[in-house]
Amino acid sequence: MLLANATLPDGRRADVHIVDGLIASITAPGLPAADLDRRDLAGALLLPAFIDGHIHLDKTHMGAPLVPHVPGESVRERIAAERVARHAVPLPVEARATNLLRRLVANGTTRVRSHVDIDNDVKLANLEALLAVRERWRPWVDIEIVAFPQSGVVSEPGAPDLLDAALAAGADLIGGLDPEGFDHDVPGQLDIVFALAEKHGKGIDIHLHDGGETGGAELRDIASRTEALGLQGRVVVSHAFSLGDQSPESFARTADALARAGVAIMTSSPAAVPVPPVKALRRHGVTLFAASDNIRDCWSPFGNGDMLDRAAIVASRQEFYANDDLRLALDLATVEPARALGITGYGLVPGAPADLVVIDTPSAEEAVINRPPRKLVLRGGVVAAENGVVAEALPA
């Protein structure tokens, strides 16, 4: 296949030649197209396909009638409400996850990391559903699964054994949740999480909403445990709101510890809480990326599985207005999550898999500003979606 007259993120025009699912060459326009499936992009923007490095495929209500949102003051109250409400959703996990994956792929995402609830109520049922969904969707999207203790590790009886079983059954990473704010036992939760990671040789992705100096101390604890176990590059902390709410001294100390330990930070950049300052953390050498998190579930009725929308939300929240900053917002949905998730051979480079998205816009900056439609999504050089419609090559 030849993608002719593409606009690259840096503004150059190029022809991109794809052979055997890989990018073979990126050259100035004018490559002869004899015997090639030639598609003239007429200057449309070409990006590596998006990566959504934090979603909850088992929680989404996508495709089901609206489930009224039940507000909760604390994380514990909201979890209690969710454990009731999730049994009232009239579609099984497989169907809802499929509906969301259809949106994700149509919008240009071909790699995701999904957390899956593991607790005494659902046990491994949601994991088993997502493992089946992952196999069905493998032609169009890579799905990493985090065994997520949404109801706590120490405070949920039996949770460590369930998490152990989830990792043995095929979960790729072990999760965690507010060791102080939820379990009120930082060493207790982190001992279990890191021991399970070591036992199964898997990475870690922890939800950390704990704010201020408490959250900062937890981040430094996570960083030192990461170094001690040699897990550099395999640990993510999601949210890490405390990074937006620490003294300058402890912010610098925490950022340096995260950078040294290779612990990456995910931010969805919600409006109502302090959020990690992306550019300040990057100056300390910390890897950050943007992701959707909750999409139309008990936690939020909003979200659409469009990483361009998420890039715009993060850009707006972080006041990314200059051209360099708008391109950084796109990087937070492409090359930065690839780095954080340890995805190698990614990007607009010869030899990388041809997972690509064509966006109907003349520049990277305007992609973030206007969030235009996706014309084409390629997965390993094969058309996965065109004009917002996913190709129906999936087995039933």
Ligand SMILES: [Zn+2]
């Ligand atoms: Zn989450």
